[in-house]
Amino acid sequence: MRPQAPVIALGLDSAEGSVVERLLDEGRLPNLAALRARGVDGRVRAEPDGFLSMVWPTLLTGRSIGAHGWYFNKLWSHEDQRLRYLDASWIPNRAFWDDLGPGFRSAILDVPFSPRPAPEFDGLYLNGWQAHDDFGDYTSPAGFRRELRRRFGRPAMGREIFGPQSVRTLERQLAEAVDSLGQFARIVADVLARERWDLTLAVFGGVHRATHYLWSLDEADMRGASPEQIERLESATVRLMEAADRAVGHALEAAPADARVVVFALHGMGPNRGWSEHFRSMVTHLHARGADAHGTEGLVYRLKKSIPWEWSRQVTRRLPSGVNHALVPLWSRGMYDWSSTRFFALPLDLNGYVRVNLKGREARGIVEPGAELEELLQELTEDFESLRDLRDGAPVVSQVDRVDELVGADTPRRSLLPDLIVRWTDRSVRGSPGVSSRYGEVRWDPAAPLPSGRSGNHVQGGWLIGAGPGIGRATLPSPVGIVDLTATLLDWMGAPIPDHLEGRPVHALTAGPAATR
Numbered sequence: 001m002r003p004q005a006p007v008i009a010l011g012l013d014s015a016e017g018s019v020v021e022r023l024l025d026e027g028r029l030p031n032l033a034a035l036r037a038r039g040v041d042g043r044v045r046a047e048p049d050g051f052l053s054m055v056w057p058t059l060l061t062g063r064s065i066g067a068h069g070w071y072f073n074k075l076w077s078h079e080d081q082r083l084r085y086l087d088a089s090w091i092p093n094r095a096f097w098d099d100l101g102p103g104f105r106s107a108i109l110d111v112p113f114s115p116r117p118a119p120e121f122d123g124l125y126l127n128g129w130q131a132h133d134d135f136g137d138y139t140s141p142a143g144f145r146r147e148l149r150r151r152f153g154r155p156a157m158g159r160e161i162f163g164p165q166s167v168r169t170l171e172r173q174l175a176e177a178v179d180s181l182g183q184f185a186r187i188v189a190d191v192l193a194r195e196r197w198d199l200t201l202a203v204f205g206g207v208h209r210a211t212h213y214l215w216s217l218d219e220a221d222m223r224g225a226s227p228e229q230i231e232r233l234e235s236a237t238v239r240l241m242e243a244a245d246r247a248v249g250h251a252l253e254a255a256p257a258d259a260r261v262v263v264f265a266l267h268g269m270g271p272n273r274g275w276s277e278h279f280r281s282m283v284t285h286l287h288a289r290g291a292d293a294h295g296t297e298g299l300v301y302r303l304k305k306s307i308p309w310e311w312s313r314q315v316t317r318r319l320p321s322g323v324n325h326a327l328v329p330l331w332s333r334g335m336y337d338w339s340s341t342r343f344f345a346l347p348l349d350l351n352g353y354v355r356v357n358l359k360g361r362e363a364r365g366i367v368e369p370g371a372e373l374e375e376l377l378q379e380l381t382e383d384f385e386s387l388r389d390l391r392d393g394a395p396v397v398s399q400v401d402r403v404d405e406l407v408g409a410d411t412p413r414r415s416l417l418p419d420l421i422v423r424w425t426d427r428s429v430r431g432s433p434g435v436s437s438r439y440g441e442v443r444w445d446p447a448a449p450l451p452s453g454r455s456g457n458h459v460q461g462g463w464l465i466g467a468g469p470g471i472g473r474a475t476l477p478s479p480v481g482i483v484d485l486t487a488t489l490l491d492w493m494g495a496p497i498p499d500h501l502e503g504r505p506v507h508a509l510t511a512g513p514a515a516t517r
Contacts, residue, residue: 004494005469006196006259010188010251011056011111011203012244015211015237016268016461017043023241031249032263032465039261039467040509042476044485045460046267048406050421052458053349055266055482056112056203060095062486062501068093069413070113073134074347076355078415081363083332083347086135088115091416096486097121097199099498107191109202110184114138124191130157130180132205152187156180157206165213165220165453167229174236177210178243185247192254198493204247207240211269214240215456218430219272219449237269260468260492262509266482268461274429275396276457277450279352279422281442282435283345286383290439338364342376343419350458352422354380361415377402377420384422387435390443396435398425466509480506 014020024033046055048065057070065071069091077084084090097106098118106123108114110130116138117125124144128137139145156179161169181204188202213219214236222230232239248263255261336344338357346353356376359365367373381400389396401421407414429450434443464480480488483503490497491505 004492006198006200006256007489007492008192008200008252008255008259008261009202009489010248010261010263011201011266012248012263013203013205013208013265013267014241014244014269015207016270016459017265017463018461019237019268020241020265020463023238028238028242029245031245031252035261035263035467036465038473039465039471040474040476041465042463043479044264044266044462044464045479045481046462047481048401049460050351050401050403050406050423052267052351052460054113055462056114057093058482059266059486060097060111060114061093062096062483062498062503064407064411064483064502066407066411066414066417067502069416071417072347072349072353073113075416076346076418078362081338083335086113088136091413094118096490096498096501097123097201100199100493100495104198104493104495105195106199106201107197109188109191109200110205111201111203112205123197129155129187130184130205130209131155131159132157132203132209148187151190152183156183157209160209161213161453163451163453164449167220167222167225167233169453170214170217170220170233170236171229173210173213174233174239177206177240180204180206181240181243181247182250185250188251189254192251192256196256198495199489201489202251204244207244208269210240211237211456212272212454213456215269215271215454217455219453219455221449258469260466260471262464262466262485262489264464264485265462268459268463269456270459270461271428272450272452272454272457273424273426274450275424276348276350276352277452278429278435278442278444279348280345281444282384282387282437283343283352283354285439285442286380286437287341287343288439290437338362339366342367343380346418349452349454351424352384352420353418354420354422356419358419380420383437383439384420386438388437389427389432390434390436390441391432393436394425394427396425396427396429398423471509474508476506476508 023029046052051065051071053072054070057068058065061068070086073086074083075086093115095114097108098121108125110126112133113135114127117140121140125140126144157176161173184204192200217233341357343354343356346355356367356373357365358367358369358373360369367376384397384400387396403417403419403421431446433446434441481503484506487497487501487503488505488509
């Protein structure tokens with residue numbers, strides 16, 4: 001098929017959709033409001049919602065997580081019983097823009113976790129500019145990144161300041177995010193002005209990064225802060241959304257008049273409840289059933305844990321990415337005594353992920369498939385549901401999901417995924433001295449800040465606003481799935497939708513009003 005109107009898709013992971021709607025109604029986001037006034041708005045939903053840590057691979061592949069398998073930046077390699085950083089050469093996935101075929105020109109700018117473009121890719125490609133992730137810094141053509149640095153300077157966003165926060169680090173996070181939004185807007189505008197692209201897909205990473213730490217001041221040491229600093233940092237989420245709105249407006253000044261435009265967030269940001277940061281100790285406690293847990297842990301892992309977290313983080317954040325990627329498989333291979341470990345926690349940042357050491361799947365698995373596995377999963381479900389906040393005895397787990405039931409036991413990448421997902425209640429961990437189970441207690445310092453320093457975390461509540469030729473004023477009656485957003489972009493372009501993509505176009509975005517305000 002021949003290309004139709006140009007398509008411009010701007011990703012903007014941000015505050016939860018209801019917060020964005022409030023700011024729109026208050027007139028704080030004039031560029032997004034103008035787009036909404038002449039087009040369609042609605043919600044975006046990540047599915048299954050137990051996996052909210054990484055949503056971008058679902059968009060770029062047009063396939064669900066059971067098919068692509070990229071659910072976190074560190075994944076479990078069951079063949080050699082160790083963790084590995086996500087690597088497209090290890091677990092390959094193909095982006096939808098590589099299947100557009102001849103006649104389509106694309107500009108793909110900083111889509112998180114997007115793999116190296118295929119040799120047949122036609123256009124401009126940039127990854128890793130805003131340090132939104134630690135996945136790669138691929139560029140096509142080869143000199144594109146050098147050109148951007150020469151014309152726009154070094155990337156305004158540096159490496160993530162992960163860990164305990166202070167007034168100084170929060171001020172830096174806010175400044176870097178705002179500067180990055182402005183810088184990236186200039187890059188997108190410049191790219192749009194170069195030629196009439198069939199697809200421009202660009203993701204502004206600043207709001208996502210900063211709101212992890214600036215959602216509230218609960219996790220920061222605010223000693224010595226002036227009233228002006230407190231006011232500025234307390235209003236950071238609004239300031240960031242206003243900066244993002246300006247960035248979108250500036251980028252779209254260079255858009256062709258007949259372009260179809262969608263600005264979207266695949267999930268939202270909300271308060272970090274914090275229970276996930278104690279999840280590993282909970283899993284270790286349940287595995288030991290209240291006994292001494294250290295006997296199941298490997299020596300290298302025990303030595304790693306003995307180093308204060310703040311110290312190790314200060315070292316690792318200064319190491320090149322390649323060195324960190326090489327270290328993880330080394331220490332994780334001896335993480336546990338696999339001859340006695342029935343289950344273990346996987347890396348996470350929101351919901352809890354549990355993996356069974358399953359015989360026939362894991363290289364050193366000990367749990368028999370069938371009745372033994374079923375008994376263990378049921379036992380674990382009851383164990384997690386028994387966890388109570390030591391403050392008042394209230395539950396801390398809202399539900400436990402079996403991944404087979406969420407994605408299907410026979411999906412192509414099922415072997416990469418955890419076996420159980422533990423979801424938390426809405427109560428915050430702040431001030432809690434620990435949890436109790438039917439085997440005893442797990443305690444921690446109730447006054448200590450969260451190790452991550454993150455006051456914000458991912459939530460459902462993505463959103464979209466689309467406008468352009470053929471799009472009438474409407475509010476979508478139900479949330480759009482991420483795979484359907486991918487199919488819609490292809491439909492807008494007049495490009496064929498490959499059979500392996502799972503979504504279907506959202507016709508309300510092209511066929512006029514689906515619902516009115």
